[in-house]
Amino acid sequence: MDKIIITVVGKDTKGIIARVSGYLYQEGINILDISQTILDDMFNMMLIADMQDCTKEFGEVADDLRILGEEIGLRILAQKEEIFTKMHRI
């Protein structure tokens, strides 16, 4: 497992999940969990994925997602899982 966390924050619009999951499918990244909610009037989505079978480096995937976010007017951030598990789990 090579888990990454993708967060999407911004104004709700059609096709956000389709665009993000389409990209992940294309790169061979497997989605493990998706959750979403509206917080402070903003669309918040978190997606946990496994990039074990992805041939691209993490940095490239993070850049691709950031650019995809800019195209659809949202902020998409990819981070390796450890920063969250370290902070929130003993």
Added chain:
Amino acid sequence: MINLFEVRETNKMIEQELLDVRTITMGISLLDCVDSDVARLNDRIYEKITRLGSELVKTGEEISKDFGIPIVNKRVSVTPASLIGAGACRTPEDFVSIAKNLDRAAKAIGINFLGGYSALVNKGLTPSERLLIESIPEALSETDYVCSSVNVGSTRTGIDMDAVRLMGDIVRKTAELTADRDSLGCAKLVIFCNAPDDNPFMAGAFHGVTEGDAVINVGVSGPGVVKSALEKVRGESFEVLCETIKKTAFKVTRVGQLVAQEASRRLNVPFGIVDLSLAPTPAIGDSVAEILEQMGLERAGAPGTTAALAILNDQVKKGGVMASSYVGGLSGAFIPVSEDQGMIDAVLEGALSLEKLEAMTCVCSVGLDMIAIPGDTPASTIAGIIADEAAIGMINQKTTAVRLIPVIGKGVGETATFGGLLGYAPIMPVNRFRCDAFVDRTGRIPAPIHSFKN
């Protein structure tokens, strides 16, 4: 599995509360570079720093991207230069050539600062240590990234007052040589008592002689995160206040631990310590003074400030210690003036004086830090302030330090501007009564007794 709210909390800390890792500092031993010829010594130093440090900046940037956490500085600390140059340097100019060489090496590997142009003289000065100290003003005025520190006392040895007196002169000369830049040279010079060997923060970082060949030390930050957490517990009891600081410090430190372990693994250099310090910046919301205000003070410096800072410093340690496998360095809360907008405001409004800052250094992690004083302050007065601060450290078995900037050509009511993370500072008044006859005495202050603790 991690949930949306936990992810959101972490990212809010980074994006809105300015959580960052302040520095990855690689400590490099230069003991094996020692030579009797200055040119050969410099060649060896340059080769070793650029070899071991070549991937430091790139690795820091990669880790930053992987975890989405800013890593503000990448730095190197080296063995105190007074030891490395002892066999080769015959004049202060020889030592200046080492400083320039260190500056070249720092620029070659792209780091932000290099510390270790230092001397440890808490019990006495060797000839080479005296030469290095005499070279400090020129070394700091002719380099960009080199930082210098001098340890003048310790709880075990007492205080070397000959070194204290000398440092009063050296601080003034450093200020004079950089007078065209608001005496910026003094921002790169720290005078310590009980200096730690593994501090990753500048300007006081050096690689102690008891350390290994190379080591990775990480300094965290995060005053904004603590302040935001305290906003939610206004009016609650001290128990709730302390628990909130502890929990927040734990989370902040875990990020430092992760970054330190990753940097150590990727660079194949052993992990040394995480320094738990709350390090402010001039950015709004990234302020230790604002934490004190959030605890209930109208302004930093008001009655209650020392107590509030004592709580903060202690709870940060209590929360952080469990979050990291090795804690070291300075670990606590920094209270620089120029680097903290809340401190600057407190000075401007007349809430915070040099004397109150001195009291605060009894309970904070370091000492009188980044304080601009009038350019006509006598060297003996600066030495007196250094002696006071060293005495606090010696008696209380803690690290204390002095980083004063006598701003040549400026006086109280004016402002010194240093730029970047060093910020700007209103010039503070200094007690005008003299201490010449005290600091002119030669010799040492004996080590204190530590049996009768009342």
